[in-house]
Amino acid sequence: MPDSKAHRWDGLDREVVRRGVERVGFKGENVLLVMNWLDPGMEVNPHSHPFEQVLLILQGKMRLTVGDDVHVIEAGGMMRIPPDVIHCGEPIGDEQVINLDVFSPIREDYRHLVEYQKDEFEAVTEG
Numbered sequence: 001m002p003d004s005k006a007h008r009w010d011g012l013d014r015e016v017v018r019r020g021v022e023r024v025g026f027k028g029e030n031v032l033l034v035m036n037w038l039d040p041g042m043e044v045n046p047h048s049h050p051f052e053q054v055l056l057i058l059q060g061k062m063r064l065t066v067g068d069d070v071h072v073i074e075a076g077g078m079m080r081i082p083p084d085v086i087h088c089g090e091p092i093g094d095e096q097v098i099n100l101d102v103f104s105p106i107r108e109d110y111r112h113l114v115e116y117q118k119d120e121f122e123a124v125t126e127g
Contacts, residue, residue: 005120009035015113018043025113029121032106034113038062038089038097046088051103053081055089060097064089 012024020042026033038060046065055064056078064071064079066087073079081087091097103110 005117007117012116018045021045023113025110027106027114027117030105032103032110032114034101034103034110036097036099036101038091038099040091040094040096042090044088044090046086048084048086049107050083051105051107052083053087054102055079055081056100056102058098058100060095061092062089062097062099063092 007026009024009026012026014022014024014037016022020039022037024035026035055073057073057075059075061072061074064073064087066079066081067085071079072092089097089099
């Protein structure tokens with residue numbers, strides 16, 4: 001039987017993605033949560049991926065570009081980013097943005113963020 005353990009975002013080692021961007025991850029069986037800390041003046045990185053993404057702003061104000069559309073989202077706001085659409089976000093003003101991204105299914109390229117949870121899930125038998 002797998003273990004369930006409580007964790008805190010502020011208790012996890014942050015990955016520095018690039019100047020002004022840090023993140024940590026937490027997963028369930030079929031979902032990945034990624035908490036991001038975005039500093040004003042951070043490097044912006046337009047990108048796309050084959051995953052649906054749901055973004056929730058917990059602190060600050062962000063300019064979010066999704067395809068050709070530009071949105072201003074503040075704390076409490078959320079948005080869906082469809083798969084394969086170029087998008088990027090950046091803080092507006094002097095306050096750090098904290099946002100939570102939700103991905104389902106789990107992104108393989110982010111599995112390193114949740115290595116600390118490996119003992120919480122049943123081992124997969126290789127055959």
